[in-house]
Amino acid sequence: MDGTMVDSMPAHAKSWDLFRQRHGVQLSVDEILKRTTGRNGIECVRLLLGDDLPEEEAKRLIDEKEADYRRIFAEDFREVAGFSEFARRAQARGLKIAVATAGDRNNLHFVLERVHVRPEAEVRGDQGLPGKPEPDIFLAAAKKLGAEPRDCIVFEDAPFGIEAAHRAGMRAVAICSTHKAEELAGPHVIASVRDFEELMKNDFLESLHA
Structure with a gap:
């Protein structure tokens, strides 16, 4: 879906940047995208904050990040051409x-x-x-x-x-x-x-x- 059906990766990059700043992740946005694109939400958060992060906490954090993504992408929504x-x-x-x-x-x-x-x-x-x-x-x-x-x-x-x-x-x-x-x-x-x-x-x- 992301990057295939819709041109959403710039919005994901912006929402990951907010997440990175909010939670003290030292990786660059490019590195975060490289490591996380295609993985499910819980996998993404644990990859960035530690494998021992409880599932409920990981879910809360990815929900926060994805809410940012939808807010950002709604302002400039576009599909991959055609x-x-x-x-x-x-x-x-x-x-x-x-x-x-x-x-x-x-x-x-x-x-x-x-x-x-x-x-x-x-x-x-x-x-x-x-x-x-x-x-x-x-x-x-x-x-x-x-x-x-x-x-x-x-x-x-x-x-x-x-x-x-x-x-x-x-x-x-x-x-x-x-x-x-x-x-x-x-x-x-x-x-x-x-x-x-x-x-x-x-x-x-x-x-x-x-």
Whole structure:
């Protein structure tokens, strides 16, 4: 979802900067993003503040951080170019869409209300699954869709997500909104593009059905 469906990583960076200042985290924002992107909220907080942090406290802290993120992103919300139209065309062709995100319920609903896309399945990081690069979130999404992993294509903008797709036995498309193509490479990556407009210009959906 983040950085793939919506151009939210700048807002996440700002909210992590607030978190860093508030809680005395010495890492830079860039380093925090590098270590946390794709992980679920509790994993993120424990990574920054210690593995022994109680779960309830970790949940309270990530809720605080994500509330900052939604407030910031609401002021300048934007999708990754072409996402909504690409999703509409995919569903019109009979393809099923799942959102498989390490984000929580509030962040997911915040995004879906604004992009006007209704996926057939949702899997989130606050449902007890380990975050990426573990494959669990993607495998759970495939199961909800009734699809075999080999028949799924993951759209991802982050190295942990690309790795998780590989571990899940799925093909992947690298959306290079936040990372370079070489950072998102792999034997399972079938396309690397800037955004969904580029995919549509290249007749990506049509080629799948050729």
